[in-house]
Amino acid sequence: MRLNNIPKDFLWGASTSAFQVEGAYQEDGKGLSIADIRSFKKSTQQLDTKVTVDHYHHWQEDVALMKELGMKSYRFSISWPRIFPNGTDAQPNETGLAFYHQLIDQLLSEKIEPIVTMYHFDQPMGMIEEYGGWIDRRSITDFVKYAECLFEEFGQKVKYWLTINEQAVLVVAPDMLGIDLTLPFSEKYQQAYQANYHMWLAQAKVYKLFRERYPHNYIGPAISHLTTLPASKKSYDMMAAKELEDFYTFSQIDVALNGEIPIYFSNELANAQITIQTYPEDGEILKEGTANFIGVNWYCTTIVEAKKERHSSDFLFTRINRTLDPDLLHTNWGWNFDPVGLRYGMRELMHRYGDIPIMITECGWSQEEQLESGKIHDSQRISYLKEHIEQMDLSIGDGVNIISFNPWSFIDLLSVGDGMEKRYGLVFVDRTNFEKRQQKRYKKDSFEFYKELIKANSVN
Numbered sequence: 141m142r143l144n145n146i147p148k149d150f151l152w153g154a155s156t157s158a159f160q161v162e163g164a165y166q167e168d169g170k171g172l173s174i175a176d177i178r179s180f181k182k183s184t185q186q187l188d189t190k191v192t193v194d195h196y197h198h199w200q201e202d203v204a205l206m207k208e209l210g211m212k213s214y215r216f217s218i219s220w221p222r223i224f225p226n227g228t229d230a231q232p233n234e235t236g237l238a239f240y241h242q243l244i245d246q247l248l249s250e251k252i253e254p255i256v257t258m259y260h261f262d263q264p265m266g267m268i269e270e271y272g273g274w275i276d277r278r279s280i281t282d283f284v285k286y287a288e289c290l291f292e293e294f295g296q297k298v299k300y301w302l303t304i305n306e307q308a309v310l311v312v313a314p315d316m317l318g319i320d321l322t323l324p325f326s327e328k329y330q331q332a333y334q335a336n337y338h339m340w341l342a343q344a345k346v347y348k349l350f351r352e353r354y355p356h357n358y359i360g361p362a363i364s365h366l367t368t369l370p371a372s373k374k375s376y377d378m379m380a381a382k383e384l385e386d387f388y389t390f391s392q393i394d395v396a397l398n399g400e401i402p403i404y405f406s407n408e409l410a411n412a413q414i415t416i417q418t419y420p421e422d423g424e425i426l427k428e429g430t431a432n433f434i435g436v437n438w439y440c441t442t443i444v445e446a447k448k449e450r451h452s453s454d455f456l457f458t459r460i461n462r463t464l465d466p467d468l469l470h471t472n473w474g475w476n477f478d479p480v481g482l483r484y485g486m487r488e489l490m491h492r493y494g495d496i497p498i499m500i501t502e503c504g505w506s507q508e509e510q511l512e513s514g515k516i517h518d519s520q521r522i523s524y525l526k527e528h529i530e531q532m533d534l535s536i537g538d539g540v541n542i543i544s545f546n547p548w549s550f551i552d553l554l555s556v557g558d559g560m561e562k563r564y565g566l567v568f569v570d571r572t573n574f575e576k577r578q579q580k581r582y583k584k585d586s587f588e589f590y591k592e593l594i595k596a597n598s599v600n
Contacts, residue, residue: 141526141593145537148599151253151544152590153213154206154566155502157260157305159189160553162219164196168235171225173262174273174318179554186559187573193553194579196239201581202551203246205567209587210594213253215435215501215546216243217260217305220286226266227282232289244297255499255546256298257362257435258287258346260305261316261556268318274335275319283342284349291353299357300544301350302435302501303343306364308388311336312457329455330414337416340395344429347396351432360431361396362501365389365438367485371445371463380446380460383408387456390492393434397493399427412455435501436489437548441481469520471506473562479527486535486542497543503528504548504564506555509584516568516584525590547590551581566590 159175166172179188195202206214220227222236247254267273267282287303304310314332315321321328343361350359368385370377383404391405409416444460464470469477482503489498505524509516525547536542552565560573568582 141529141596143529143533143597145533146597148597150598151213151255151499151546152594152598153211153215153253153255153544153546154209154550154590155215155546155548156195156550156553157217157257157262158219158222159192159217159260159262160549160556161193161195161216161551162222163189163191163194165190167196168239169222169225169233170219170236171221171227172265173219173221174265174268174316175262177265178315182559185573186561187554189554191576193551193569193571195551198579198581199243200246202567203243203250203252205581205583206247206252206550207250208583209566209591210598211252211550212594212598213255213300213544213546214247214550215255215257215302215499215544217257217262218290220259220262221264221266223289224264224282224286226270227264227286228266228270237289237293240294244294248297253300254298255300255302255435255501255544256290256294257302257305257501258290259283259303260362261310263318265318272331273318274338275317275331277338279335279338280342280345283339284345287346288349291350295354300433300499301357301359302362303346303359303431304339305362305435306437307336307339307361308366308392309364310339312388326413329412333409333414334416337418340401341422341425343396343431344399344426346429347431348429358433358497360433360435361392362435362437363389363392363396365436365485365489366442367438367440367481367488368442368444369481371443374446376446377444380444383456384442384444384460393489393493395426396431396434397496399430401426408456433497433499433543434489434493435499436485437502438482438485438500439503439548440475441478441484472508473506473558475506477505477524477527479524479531482528483531483535483538486532486540487538490538490540495541497541499544499546500532500542501544501546502548503545506562506564508561509563509568511568511570511582514582516582518584518586521584521586522589525586525593529593 368381551567555562566587
């Protein structure tokens with residue numbers, strides 16, 4: 141499969157995150173994270189974080205598979221509590237740093253560009269227990285300290301950094317921030333959007349620090365791009381789609397790139413009677429610290445309609461309904477197969493943000509799978525990759541500055557909400573939710589497809 145617009149030095153890769161693949165949840169000084177605690181509450185129904193697919197002990201084998209695949213980049217996260225076990229520690233955990241040094245060094249020796257996410261859903265529990273985590277302003281200082289440590293250790297090795305993965309997802313699932321879901325709606329989301337504000341400030345400080353030290357390298361957020369379409373041709377459905385997309389996706393990018401909180405975002409919080417505590421210096425912090433590229437997690441389109449009974453003072457998420465298009469194929473978890481939506485979403489980004497470099501940091505198809513004579517015949521995932529990559533190629537031809545493609549995921553891993561049986565990987569891991577087995581790795585048919593595609597469209 142040859143592509144017309146993607147440059148030969150394009151960063152073809154794949155993605156994972158620490159808490160979803162590493163395991164070793166209390167080894168070598170690692171502390172507990174909110175991702176650990178959240179998974180333990182679901183452990184009677186699905187896999188938890190204690191072992192997952194044991195990348196911590198299989199990393200050399202996994203990197204060898206990455207090399208065989210022909211990957212030019214690997215987007216992964218560093219476990220925050222593996223570096224600062226409580227988040228508030230005075231000194232980092234040297235054993236944790238050593239693990240990532242050896243991983244990054246091996247990637248570089250295989251000519252695989254490391255793309256590092258600092259925080260992918262795994263805030264240390266020590267921060268939450270001591271002062272509430274992101275809902276408290278002290279979290280800003282602790283995140284900046286963590287970032288400074290990573291820059292000092294890995295700044296000469298890593299060119300591409302992502303600060304926070306899918307901040308908007310964290311806010312609309314407040315238990316991932318350690319917020320009690322039984323709280324009344326107003327209190328729960330008051331805390332969640334205060335946390336959102338503190339994450340914006342923390343990232344701005346980190347952007348400024350990084351760009352002063354490494355002016356030729358790249359830093360930005362990993363955004364969940366909720367490309368939203370109206371369920372009908374009616375203007376009120378079109379407006380509902382725009383409101384959701386702006387509030388959920390573009391507000392995050394606007395703050396990261398422009399250093400300003402959009403008026404539409406502030407108006408929505410005011411509608412919900414959510415008041416954010418600010419300090420006079422915050423506007424300058426946001427303005428002085430901006431990203432110079434963005435990571436985009438894109439899976440499918442979202443189709444919405446405006447509720448018939450709605451009031452302008454209602455909170456956005458209570459004014460709309462999500463619907464499914466019966467003409468589209470869907471996963472068992474309700475995510476559609478709509479590849480042209482990727483091109484549409486990329487064009488939206490170009491029209492709003494110009495020539496900003498874009499890295500597609502997640503994009504993938506989930507399904508349940510069983511080994512058949514040591515094989516996984518995942519033809520639907522191959523179709524998903526093929527058609528979405530074709531649309532990405534067309535997007536680059538449109539002028540969108542896409543520099544990398546890192547589908548989710550390199551290897552089967554623990555799904556955030558659906559355990560082990562919701563598989564995304566190019567590599568199958570022989571285990572179930574409750575049987576650890578030997579965790580042998582098997583290359584899926586999609587692995588071979590992607591390998592040949594990379595080979596045909598790269599400089600060896």
